[in-house]
Amino acid sequence: MGQDTLIRNVLIPTAQILAVVLILPLLIAYLQLVERKVLGFMQARLAPRRVGWHGLLQPIADAVKLLIKEDVIPEKSDRFLFTLAPIATVIPALAALAVIPFAGAPFTVFGYEVKPFITDVNVALLYLLAISSLGIYGIILGGWASNSKYSLLGALRSSAQMISYEVPLGFAIIGVMMLAGSASMVDIVEAQRKAGVWYVVPQLVGFFCYFIAAIAETNRVPFDLPEAEAELVAGFHTEYSGMKFAFFFLAEYTNMIVVSCIATILFFGGWLRPLPNVESLWWLQNGWLILLPLTLGGFAGWLFGQRTGRGLPPMIAGGGIGAAAGAILAMSDLGGLASLSLPAVSGAFWFFFKVSLFLFMYIWFRGTYPRYRYDQLMALGWKWLIPLSVANVIVTGLAIVVKGAVQGRG
């Protein structure tokens, strides 16, 4: 292997992997702060605001606390498996990120072309499904090794729930593969560009099956049965403390991010702008130039409304002015400095914007929905989602066959 191939195939991916693994915990720490803040405002309270300005240093404090917290291993537990379980949960959660593309166009660093994804394999979806199933091992090992009743029950519930919802999850993404004719993430997004429409339109049923199953897979509200604190204390991680607890936590949030990324790629066009084929809307590529003034204007309006007691109308007005100014900025293209010269930036913006919307939905659900009962959960998975997702596969197949026949004749 020449030096050039070594750099291209080993060194650049390694640098990307290290960047992902080091940035991700920080991102998750702040995602947790966002979750607490949003939940707080939804419940008309202030949420953390003691550590740092409006609680901005709270995640750092939490991380330090978890790191120096005493690690209790119950004496009746299986010590080896007890330590293995959090590691076995976090490895597949992280490894799933290997095939997630964050943007479309490559960019250049020191003369080497860097792609905005770690790798692009042609069996990416199969790999994701396989590796996310491995996460169940960590959960059931942790629950069993703890030798606590709550842990064991939580682990059993958790694994039964995760394997039940993995079936509709798998069926729901088959429709997308049939339309795109590929299981590679990059190819699926490019197929959406070619089709000129996000796959959420032809695959609306598939998307709903996928999203419901994904929430259940990640054990989040309203499917957070394994951690139903009123009955099971904390589910499978009842006995865990310190860094080992932090790993279960990290794995849960990584899984949330991964399923949001998959939903974005499969159903919402990944890094494509809305209406990717309409030429006259090219300025939407500079989405961040619109969002920034919109947010700033809205925030200024909100502050003004708070100070003067005028309520929310100034916020809406400020957001509107910001959006208009942003649209003009985006259309004038800022002398080419905006994303047209940097397609990687515009792609990454749209990708992370869509992923954030999904993560916000997760938090929104947590603030809105009550928890399911266990028999309702199982009935929803087996009696509704599985028949619905199988029907979706059949109808998609029928539509493609009929369309092919019509085109073949005409």
Next chain:
Amino acid sequence: MVEYVPILIFLGVATLFPVATLVIARLLRPSVYNKTKLEAYECGVPPSGEARARYPVRFYIIAVLFVVFDVETIFLFPWAVKFKALGVFGFIEMLVFLGILLVGFAYAWKKGALEWV
């Protein structure tokens, strides 16, 4: 096969990361144990009996059903990728395949394997 190299590297890094963090945490944290702290949590009262008791057979049935359906999904994956090339023939073949599975599913449903009471 070269595109699989980063996945292997990632698996290595993903293994190193939790192990290294646990080692660092071990050097930083205090370790003051006593008998009560090491007991399993049972809402404050001393734990009674063995935790690894028998559990409902429902979980086992769900696991068996899952195996059937998951294998089914894996068979559908290559079919879905090559669907447009297979055409009408492939579609009808898969209808037969899905049909056999759905008959079994209906049987399990009728037998009450999906009821959770």
